[in-house]
Amino acid sequence: MTKLSVNINKIATLRNSRGGDVPNLLQVAKDVQKFGAEGVTIHPRPDERHIRYQDARDLVNVVYTEFNIEGNPMDNFMKLVFECKPTQVTLVPDAVDALTSNAGWDTVKHKSFLQDVITECRLQGIRTSIFVDPVLEMIEGAKVVGTDRIELYTEEFATQYGLGNEKAIIPYTKAAELASELGLGINAGHDLSLDNIEFFKNNIPNLLEVSIGHALISESLYLGLENVVNMYIRKLQ
Numbered sequence: 001m002t003k004l005s006v007n008i009n010k011i012a013t014l015r016n017s018r019g020g021d022v023p024n025l026l027q028v029a030k031d032v033q034k035f036g037a038e039g040v041t042i043h044p045r046p047d048e049r050h051i052r053y054q055d056a057r058d059l060v061n062v063v064y065t066e067f068n069i070e071g072n073p074m075d076n077f078m079k080l081v082f083e084c085k086p087t088q089v090t091l092v093p094d095a096v097d098a099l100t101s102n103a104g105w106d107t108v109k110h111k112s113f114l115q116d117v118i119t120e121c122r123l124q125g126i127r128t129s130i131f132v133d134p135v136l137e138m139i140e141g142a143k144v145v146g147t148d149r150i151e152l153y154t155e156e157f158a159t160q161y162g163l164g165n166e167k168a169i170i171p172y173t174k175a176a177e178l179a180s181e182l183g184l185g186i187n188a189g190h191d192l193s194l195d196n197i198e199f200f201k202n203n204i205p206n207l208l209e210v211s212i213g214h215a216l217i218s219e220s221l222y223l224g225l226e227n228v229v230n231m232y233i234r235k236l237q
């Protein structure tokens with residue numbers, strides 16, 4: 001069984017667009033867990049354009065499933081992580097001004113930096129996962145730096161699968177096989193959706209967790225729109 005961790009960044013994006021508290025991020029976190037999600041993911045970015053650092057602190061008291069905080073392990077981010085002590089921190093090498101995450105770690109080049117961060121997280125009792133492309137050398141490097149898990153960066157798979165190219169799964173399957181042999185736990189995320197999740201899950205051995213946000217929130221809008229439009233129409237009769 002693969003756990004679903006719902007990424008609620010997009011709820012914060014919508015909330016911040018009006019400056020108030022609608023939709024309420026903490027209520028959404030409570031609700032996704034009530035509906036069966038086994039984790040909540042956030043990715044506070046340095047400009048706080050969606051998740052704010054205070055949201056992370058507030059969510060500590062609300063997330064009773066697995067709390068996953070993602071981000072680039074810069075000083076402020078790591079201070080926040082050590083304060084919140086989530087179940088898992090996912091280290092992502094994204095640039096300060098990145099529109100969204102767009103690459104995995106070079107685990108060879110950044111070996112000693114990652115080793116230091118991961119050692120500190122372990123001392124604090126926080127599970128680590130590092131965001132990686134499905135490249136065997138990077139998976140071997142992930143083992144060397146001592147992470148508990150990897151998160152396979154799935155954008156390329158999602159794009160190619162959407163174009164009908166099922167073979168795009170092959171590097172992910174091979175990466176997962178190697179990770180399993182090396183004793184690394186396997187997570188995955190980025191652009192996973194109702195269209196591609198079943199195929200992905202069926203081809204990735206030992207997939208422990210997926211974190212899904214952009215598509216899941218968009219799909220929730222599409223699938224809920226008819227109901228809400230009709231509720232308004234009934235009130236207007």
Ligand SMILES: CC(=O)[C@@H](O)[C@H](O)COP(=O)(O)O
Pocket residue numbers: 007009010042043045070092099100101131189190191213
């Ligand atoms: C690490 C990752 O894959 C990202 O998908 C991320 O958590 C999404 O961030 P944004 O919501 O800022 O695009």
Ligand SMILES: NCC(=O)COP(=O)(O)O
Pocket residue numbers: 007041070151188189190191192211212213214215216
């Ligand atoms: N780690 C990936 C994640 O949390 C969500 O990514 P996306 O579904 O918003 O692309």
